[in-house]
Amino acid sequence: MAKKRTSRQRKNTSQPKTPPVSDAIIRQTEQARTRDVVRGLELDGDDIERSLLLGQNQDAIASVVGEEHAEELRGLAREANQVRSRGGKRVLILPGILGSTLAVDGNTVWFDPIDIARGKLALLALGASDDKVESNGVFWPTYTELYLKLRIAGFRPEYFHFDWRKPIADAGKRLAKLIGKEASGNQPISLVAHSMGGLVCRSAIKQLETKAESLISQSILLGTPNFGSFAPAMVMTNDYSTVQWMEKLDLVNPAGSLATNVFSTFIGLTEMLPEAGRSGEADLFKTESYPTGERSVRSDVLKKADGLQARLAGGSDKIWMFVGTGLETVVGVTKSERDQSKFEYQLSPAGDETVPLELAELPGARHRYCKVSHGKLPRNNEVIRATIDVLANGSTSLLHATPDAAVRSISPPISPAIASRTRLQRADQENRRGLGLNDGDLQAALEPLLAVEAPADTTPPSVASLLPSSQPIxxxxxxxxxxxxxxxxxxxxxxxxxxxxxxxxxxxxxxxxxxxxxxxxxxxxxxxxxxxxxxxxxxxxxxxxxx
Structure with a gap:
């Protein structure tokens, strides 16, 4: 991704520092710059359409999304380039958590494999009085197809990226200000938001109050955790695969420090915990609900994050919720009776692998359902067709009107091994770390939330990874x-x-x-x-x- 300088450097006395980087690590990371997948993940989301049109960075793009999808994107870019959408309905696309790229003092760190290998994720820790982190784009593999197809349909899509570490109301305030300034009753704006982006939409609607009715045409939320998700609890206890992959990629910071010192500081992430009464017996905004001795859980962050629902607008017939379901999802957590230092996770196919069905559904909103995983919702063809249908006609009959009752059944709790995928275990066994991780490893690191298609790992799995499935066929x-x-x-x-x-x-x-x-x-x-x-x-x- 291009290293854009977006802010003037200031003297810093409190921004987190990364440990010294050895010459060996510098040499290893510099050599990795020639890898297609590294170059592809570094591409700037704002420039990807130009690369597709001009045939630039073809190997890098294909290494991330596959040759077949890369060719499809090139065709979509050519088709979109022929469409003149002047006067078309304006649509803001809001990415989900991790879906906005983040820069420190103008240098993109998320998601840049080289900077992460050099320990620079530590610079994203929230809490410094002179925080120099800014969002500067979107993660292109997840949102480019949606963007291009909206262009082809005659709309004027734009990205609204935001700093997903910070309170949701901060991004909501910025969005409300933009809508209040640039929309009007004659030219309202439509919103298409993935995951956490949907919470930002609801925050903006709350802050706009009665003006939202005339300024926002429709809001389409894709997989939004309206009442939370258990993924943040897994992140804070280092049970989430993305955090574990970041630990492997990082060659500088001590093991376990990313969960403890970085991810656990993110108020925006923590706000997405299910509120008391929706998380089973545990109140996940209280430290005593977490495994004993868990150092990653911060009481001050939990306190600031609690009470999100009061800061969000409720559902209405102008809000469409597209819900993924039928995929095995964590729907509850409890401290293990056998080992109080660990969580046990309850699974059910009633969810999209990240957000439980009952925590996605928003009373008062209009719902459609599909069997699509959380990260793949923004790039699923049927979901995009339904999105265009709602934007163009105000409603849709695409997707399903109700979820299958069978997917609401709940299976017994299992151990935290659910968070560890076969590929992660193979990387452990083969001691793959840093930019020694292969292309599939780098893609798998983001797959739960951003749906980068990792190639199949053909290496036979360890017997220790075998877990039974509860999904019916x-x-x-x-x-x-x-x-x-x-x-x-x-x-x-x-x-x-x-x-x-x-x-x-x-x-x-x-x-x-x-x-x-x-x-x-x-x-x-x-x-x-x-x-x-x-x-x-x-x-x-x-x-x-x-x-």
Whole structure:
């Protein structure tokens, strides 16, 4: 991404400092500048359309989004360039959390893999009296397709980026000021907002009061956590995969310090915790609700972040909420009864992998539903078509009118291993760090929130990564339990799964295999209602027998 100087340098006495960077790290990071994926992630969102039109940075763009999608974007850019949208409806696109790029003293740090490897994420810590961080663009892989398709449809889209570390009301105030200055009853502005951006919209509507009715035509919110998400709690306890990837990419700051000293200072992130009464038994705005000894949780930040709902406008028929659901999502957290130093997470397919369904739905707003993950909502073709439909016609019949009742079921709690993906575990095993992370690693780091398509990791996973799935599938018109099969190398005794089926026999009484397994695992064999069951460590094995 281009290193823009957006503010004058000032003498700084309180801005966080990064530890010294060794010559070896400097050499390693300089060598990485030639990697296509690094160049692609550094591209400026404001300049991406020009690159697409002129055929520039083709390898860099394709390395991030894939050759097929890169070619699609080039075609969209050419088509958008032929459209004259003068006089078209003005649309502001608001990115979600992490979706705005952030610069320190004019130098883009988020998301620049080289600066992160050199420890500069520490400069984003919130709290310095002379904070020099500014938003300076959007993360282009997530929002370019939406932008170009709005152009092609005859609208005049613009990005409204913001500093997602700071209180949501700060960005809402700036948005309200812009709308109040540039919109009118004859030329109202429409808003299309992803995730946290939807909360900024609701904050601006609240601050505009009665003027919002005439100045804002429609607000379309994509996956907005209207009543919160459990992702911030996972971030603060270092259970979230994006934070773990940043720890691996950072070669300078001590292990664990990004969650403790950086991400935990972000008031905007913390505001998105579910309020008391919507987070189960725990009040996540109180430090005692967190695992014992958790140093990343800051009582002063929790106090400032509490009470977001009072600072937001409620739902109305001019607000459309597009909700992702049907994907396994954390819908609750509790301190583990077995280990008070850890959270246990409750899962349900009622959500978009990041925001639970019941925390996304906004009373009074109009809703449409789709089975699309949180980060992919802004670039999903059907979601974009529905967005254009609402902007053009004031309503849409696209997507689904109601969520499937089946996805509201809740599965039992599981351990925090949910936060650790197979690719992350493989990077651990192979000791990949810094810019030694491969292209897929860098893309996977952002996938939960920004949906960068990471190429498949063809390396067989560790047996320790095997977890059962609770999502149903349909076979022959009947709901059946889903069975995920993966081949893996390793010792089955090291598996951490809650339940693993080793053998299913019909009309055949197990013999040698069962005897060998029992002997090898030193397990106790039981007969329960026609099923043979034994336990070894944390592994449960079931052999079903038909008498």
């Amino acid at each position: 349909v076979i022959g018109r009947k709901y059946q339990n889903r069975l995920d099969l993966r081949l893996t190398f390793g010792d089955i005794g090291d598996a951490q799964g809650r339940a693993i089926m080793l053998g299913l026999f019909k009309d055949v009484r197990p013999g040698g295999a069962r005897i060998n397994l029992t002997s090898n695992f030193a397990g106790t064999l039981l007969c329960l209602g026609g099923a043979l069951l034994f336990e070894y460590r944390r592994l449960w094995c079931v052999e079903s027998i038909k008498e």
